């Protein structure tokens with residue numbers, strides 16, 4: 001990243017005695033699609049509102065484009081926010097909704113204003129919708145109007161607070177793709193708040209995972225998934241099964257799997273001695289050939305997802321279950337609970353965490 005557009009350093013924020021942001025530091029780049037991800041109440045909306053200027057904070061610094069933002073009111077910041085509820089005016093037309101923020105721009109002629117509105121509508125896929133009544137739009141279309149209304153002001157940073165949470169699954173997935181495309185097209189910084197890890201993984205350049213007012217890990221999606229910094233992050237992002245392990249030197253003794261080689265980059269901070277080994281569902285596979293060489297175990301449960309089946313398998317000699325994802329397809333057998341099986345895995349698929 002070149003000089004960051006947004007620099008947040010050591011920010012502490014309290015609501016009364018409640019410590020909502022605990023020493024938060026993060027740099028966000030120009031043109032970056034950045035997500036704040038975490039469970040309900042972790043402080044992600046508070047951080048977003050702090051950047052927007054809707055919240056003050058007790059200590060720390062916040063600069064935008066190198067300019068100190070402390071004391072700068074929200075409407076004087078080069079940011080704009082899209083809310084979960086869209087906040088569309090139902091009695092206005094689509095065009096008037098989008099042009100709402102431009103009404104005080106005395107430097108613009110009516111024509112220039114209309115052209116900016118038309119451009120913004122085009123950008124969000126609502127070309128020609130300007131004269132429509134806003135109340136007659138679908139949820140997805142309202143979301144687009146809210147986006148156009150924010151983009152027409154040409155902010156440097158667009159702040160998005162759970163913008164897709166009111167949409168049904170199919171529409172949400174479609175809008176995820178469109179939002180990403182839109183961000184690439186306009187090239188400005190998007191900061192998205194979401195509690196949906198899939199949403200964050202598919203859209204973001206980088207993600208800050210937050211727990212209890214702190215950033216637990218800040219990384220690109222692939223790193224978060226493959227090298228989670230802690231067991232808590234590993235459990236929040238996707239699925240991981242855990243087995244007790246004992247590391248000594250470059251070997252680990254993993255329950256059910258035996259003694260395996262381990263390298264330093266497989267170990268999260270604090271993973272030494274007695275610890276836990278984690279494995280993703282796609283890090284192991286069922287060996288459908290009865291004579292296979294894998295680790296023996298028993299299918300305890302199975303969940304069918306259409307394109308894949310998830311098996312919960314008890315490895316012989318442990319009381320722990322591992323979850324294994326297998327692609328479905330012609331000729332691929334389906335095992336029932338109770339079936340004996342063998343599990344293929346490789347030592348590199350394991351990641352170790354402090355116990």
Ligand code: ATP
Pocket residue numbers: 015016018020038039040041042043044045046047195
């Ligand atoms: P959600 O996804 O549920 O919105 P969040 O991660 O965005 O969660 P925040 O809205 O940032 O969480 O809230 C963080 C914590 O601060 C929560 O415990 C919340 O109850 C508390 N909080 C938020 N706003 C206020 C406020 N105005 N006064 C007091 N406490 C607040």
